[in-house]
Amino acid sequence: MYFGLSEDQIFFQDNVKKFLEDNAPLDVIRKIANEDDKTSKEDLHKGIITLGINNILIPEDNGGLGLDLLFATAVSQSLGEGIATLPFSGSYVMAPIAIKYGASEEQRNFYLNEMSNNNFNFSIGFSEFFGSRNESELSFLKNKVNGKTFFVMDFDYATHIMVCDKDGQIGIVSLESTGIEVVDLITVDKTRVFKEIIFKNTEIDILENTSSSKEAIDNAIDAGRIVIAADSLGASKAMLDKAIEYSKERKQFNRAIGSFQAVKHMCAEMAAELEPCYSILWHAAHSFDSKEKNKKIMACHAKSHISDISKMVSKKATEVHGGMGFTDLLGLHYWFKRIGVNRQMLGSPEIVREEAAKSQGL
Amino acid sequence: MDLNFGKKYKDFTKEVKDFCKKYKGIHFIDSSKVPLSGSFKSGEIKMTRSDWQKILIEKGYFARSIPSEYGGYGGESDIIKSRIIAEEFAKSKIPPPMGGQGIDMLVPTLLELGTEEQKQKYIKPTLHGEIIWCQGYSEPNAGSDLASLQTKGELIDGNWVINGQKIWTSTAQYSQMMFCLVRTEPDASKHAGISYLLIPMDTPGIEIRPLVDMTLNAGFNEVFFTDVTIPEKNIVGKRGEGWAVANATLSHERGSLSDPNAMMNRLNSLIDRMKKETINGEKVINNPVYRDKLMKIQGKVIAFQSNSLRVLSAKLNKNQDVKIAAMIQKLVGTELRHELEGFAIDIMGELGTLYENSPNIRDGGSWQIAYMYFLGLIIGGGTSQIQKNIISERGLGMPKEPKVQQGA
Ligand SMILES: Cc1cc2nc3c(=O)[nH]c(=O)nc-3n(C[C@H](O)[C@H](O)[C@H](O)COP(=O)(O)OP(=O)(O)OC[C@H]3O[C@@H](n4cnc5c(N)ncnc54)[C@H](O)[C@@H]3O)c2cc1C
Numbered sequence: 067m068y069f070g071l072s073e074d075q076i077f078f079q080d081n082v083k084k085f086l087e088d089n090a091p092l093d094v095i096r097k098i099a100n101e102d103d104k105t106s107k108e109d110l111h112k113g114i115i116t117l118g119i120n121n122i123l124i125p126e127d128n129g130g131l132g133l134d135l136l137f138a139t140a141v142s143q144s145l146g147e148g149i150a151t152l153p154f155s156g157s158y159v160m161a162p163i164a165i166k167y168g169a170s171e172e173q174r175n176f177y178l179n180e181m182s183n184n185n186f187n188f189s190i191g192f193s194e195f196f197g198s199r200n201e202s203e204l205s206f207l208k209n210k211v212n213g214k215t216f217f218v219m220d221f222d223y224a225t226h227i228m229v230c231d232k233d234g235q236i237g238i239v240s241l242e243s244t245g246i247e248v249v250d251l252i253t254v255d256k257t258r259v260f261k262e263i264i265f266k267n268t269e270i271d272i273l274e275n276t277s278s279s280k281e282a283i284d285n286a287i288d289a290g291r292i293v294i295a296a297d298s299l300g301a302s303k304a305m306l307d308k309a310i311e312y313s314k315e316r317k318q319f320n321r322a323i324g325s326f327q328a329v330k331h332m333c334a335e336m337a338a339e340l341e342p343c344y345s346i347l348w349h350a351a352h353s354f355d356s357k358e359k360n361k362k363i364m365a366c367h368a369k370s371h372i373s374d375i376s377k378m379v380s381k382k383a384t385e386v387h388g389g390m391g392f393t394d395l396l397g398l399h400y401w402f403k404r405i406g407v408n409r410q411m412l413g414s415p416e417i418v419r420e421e422a423a424k425s426q427g428l
Numbered sequence: 429m430d431l432n433f434g435k436k437y438k439d440f441t442k443e444v445k446d447f448c449k450k451y452k453g454i455h456f457i458d459s460s461k462v463p464l465s466g467s468f469k470s471g472e473i474k475m476t477r478s479d480w481q482k483i484l485i486e487k488g489y490f491a492r493s494i495p496s497e498y499g500g501y502g503g504e505s506d507i508i509k510s511r512i513i514a515e516e517f518a519k520s521k522i523p524p525p526m527g528g529q530g531i532d533m534l535v536p537t538l539l540e541l542g543t544e545e546q547k548q549k550y551i552k553p554t555l556h557g558e559i560i561w562c563q564g565y566s567e568p569n570a571g572s573d574l575a576s577l578q579t580k581g582e583l584i585d586g587n588w589v590i591n592g593q594k595i596w597t598s599t600a601q602y603s604q605m606m607f608c609l610v611r612t613e614p615d616a617s618k619h620a621g622i623s624y625l626l627i628p629m630d631t632p633g634i635e636i637r638p639l640v641d642m643t644l645n646a647g648f649n650e651v652f653f654t655d656v657t658i659p660e661k662n663i664v665g666k667r668g669e670g671w672a673v674a675n676a677t678l679s680h681e682r683g684s685l686s687d688p689n690a691m692m693n694r695l696n697s698l699i700d701r702m703k704k705e706t707i708n709g710e711k712v713i714n715n716p717v718y719r720d721k722l723m724k725i726q727g728k729v730i731a732f733q734s735n736s737l738r739v740l741s742a743k744l745n746k747n748q749d750v751k752i753a754a755m756i757q758k759l760v761g762t763e764l765r766h767e768l769e770g771f772a773i774d775i776m777g778e779l780g781t782l783y784e785n786s787p788n789i790r791d792g793g794s795w796q797i798a799y800m801y802f803l804g805l806i807i808g809g810g811t812s813q814i815q816k817n818i819i820s821e822r823g824l825g826m827p828k829e830p831k832v833q834q835g836a
Pocket residue numbers: 327562563564565566567568570571572573595596597598599647648803804805807808809810811812813814817
């Protein structure tokens with residue numbers, strides 16, 4: 067019995083963390099987020115691809131690393147901690163999983179091979195399955211798609227977009243096709259790219275097994291929720307670490323503010339709530355990997371619980387920094403906003419909890 | 429990640445399951461003095477708690493690693509087996525072995541620091557539930573600041589003579605013995621002047637006044653000592669080492685105050701209750717607001733339970749660091765349990781207020797009792813605030829509070 071990340075997983079996680087520390091300090095993030103510095107961003111993306119983060123979930127036969135979701139979860143923690151301005155949960159986790167469960171053998175080999183070569187990059191528009199907003203709706207008819215999908219994620223280097231209708235049928239659209247209108251969305255979190263996309267009679271390749279089974283969409287969303295939760299947990303850890311460090315340096319009333327009990331207790335509360343988050347996160351990823359009966363419940367709870375705790379941490383850690391916490395100068399707000407957006411992605415906590423209830427027959 | 433306990437434990441799990449089936453519905457003919465040890469009314473099998481303890485020891489389901497010469501099973505310590513036992517017992521609602529301060533705190537302390545004579549004399553009857561112990565630590569002026577305690581012990585003619593007062597002493601009125609912290613070295617510094625003494629409760633000069641707690645049971649007591657005289661050898665550790673001895677047991681207590689298996693059982697009872705109760709003719713479980721709150725609590729309970737698995741794993745895999753994950757369990761576990769019990773009251777509304785033997789009462793009133801009882805546990809065993817001091821200073825390395833100047 068071993069409950070935790072393996073040495074390999076920790077090694078991979080540390081590599082990604084170190085890469086981001088070395089190559090994406092706050093001023094680089096700022097350039098990318100605020101000034102849309104494409105060169106910096108591309109350097110970063112190329113670099114991190116050499117670590118293999120795009121290939122974690124692609125089978126070895128298709129040129130990938132053939133690793134599991136717990137690996138991806140470990141990596142996602144580091145990406146959140148370093149607020150990486152990179153695609154991950156959609157492009158490199160949900161897409162290969164949707165293909166794994168939903169594609170015919172021919173489709174599977176075709177797409178996965180191109181993905182592992184980094185020729186194809188997927189963005190994901192699945193919102194219409196778990197809770198359509200902004201009157202978005204897609205309809206698939208005879209290999210054509212019509213309608214609008216709102217809040218498409220990981221569009222950064224997209225060559226394709228993977229969408230689904232409200233029944234969970236999944237299809238892939240090449241961005242070279244005609245009849246695609248891309249609307250740039252601006253969220254509070256400028257470390258990532260979101261779009262609204264409108265299709266008019268656009269060609270779509272429906273993943274063959276998804277017309278009869280929800281396995282692909284369910285697994286893709288479960289996995290996406292787990293890695294997004296991991297991203298929030300990583301971001302929360304970064305915020306708590308910064309708060310503790312700051313509390314030891316900043317002096318008021320001739321003492322370090324960290325010696326004030328009010329400050330200490332805020333930090334203790336953050337730590338006390340975050341520790342079980344690691345546990346439920348890894349447990350959920352493990353349940354997914356070993357296809358346990360309760361895997362959907364675990365994925366839902368990991369997402370909603372960690373979203374709640376992260377929200378609390380993002381507030382308290384900012385407070386520990388006083389006025390400095392509120393400034394753009396310190397940049398704490400990048401983590402705050404990352405957590406804020408993650409919370410709504412693939413379902414806000416209330417929506418996800420309702421799914422947890424339904425999936426246990428309540 | 430590997431959550432399998434391994435092949436070797438498959439057979440064991442089956443054995444425990446069979447055992448649970450055999451004793452399902454067991455109930456005790458002597459009444460419980462330990463609150464919340466559960467009521468098991470329906471079954472056919474009747475026995476005393478002490479007999480139950482003996483059966484459990486014989487099977488190795490309790491006191492597993494305690495040497496047989498002291499009344500234990502005399503096996504290897506095996507935390508996975510302990511976990512399996514706890515889980516299976518909880519699942520099939522078989523009464524767990526008796527706990528309490530003697531078994532959870534004193535026995536481990538004696539095993540670690542007691543003399544051979546003390547081990548021989550006390551451990552076996554304690555395990556059998558024949559000696560109930562109480563913990564005499566807190567005093568009217570020494571609660572969170574326990575080391576400032578003032579109950580005095582003087583060594584006179586080969587006997588300790590004790591004078592002073594303890595308070596909040598749980599189960600003192602039923603106890604045969606007390607393990608007690610007493611100031612024996614008045615000239616030494618605060619922490620260095622304390623000794624750990626074992627006091628028979630029938631010694632002349634002890635007066636016990638039960639204190640009614642908020643559940644309206646007399647859960648704890650005041651204990652007064654007037655020239656209470658006990659043999660010199662009734663000391664654990666050396667003179668002035670009582671603080672260290674007590675700290676060895678405090679960590680045992682903190683672990684035992686928040687059991688994730690019991691929490692999961694309560695959550696499942698809560699779900700059952702929500703399926704049964706109605707509001708305006710509609711089942712509570714279908715009410716979106718209550719449903720969402722239930723799921724929120726379930727998420728927390730699963731996170732807490734997963735966390736305890738991680739802490740368990742670190743005991744098996746020595747290179748795993750779970751320092752903070754272990755440190756937060758008392759704080760998170762007691763607060764969460766209190767929240768869970770309180771929410772059960774909310775879903776019942778007016779029905780949730782019923783108490784004692786009121787008509788219409790649900791689940792024997794256990795939700796109100798536990799709601800209050802766990803507030804007690806939030807305070808006892810180091811309050812939540814003290815836990816946060818410990819987490820921030822020892823866990824997160826934050827600076828200590830500056831000492832207030834004497835006489836300021
Ligand atoms: C149900 C129950 C059973 C108990 N059983 C036993 C028993 O069997 N034996 C025994 O010896 N004792 C027992 N106790 C006593 C228990 O250990 C004490 O109540 C506890 O340690 C708190 O001490 P106090 O009551 O004096 O509160 P105080 O120490 O006076 O605390 C009052 C408030 O001040 C806060 N506070 C105090 N110091 C600090 C600080 N440094 N920083 C921040 N906040 C602080 C506390 O958190 C609390 O909110 C029991 C208590 C309860 C509730």
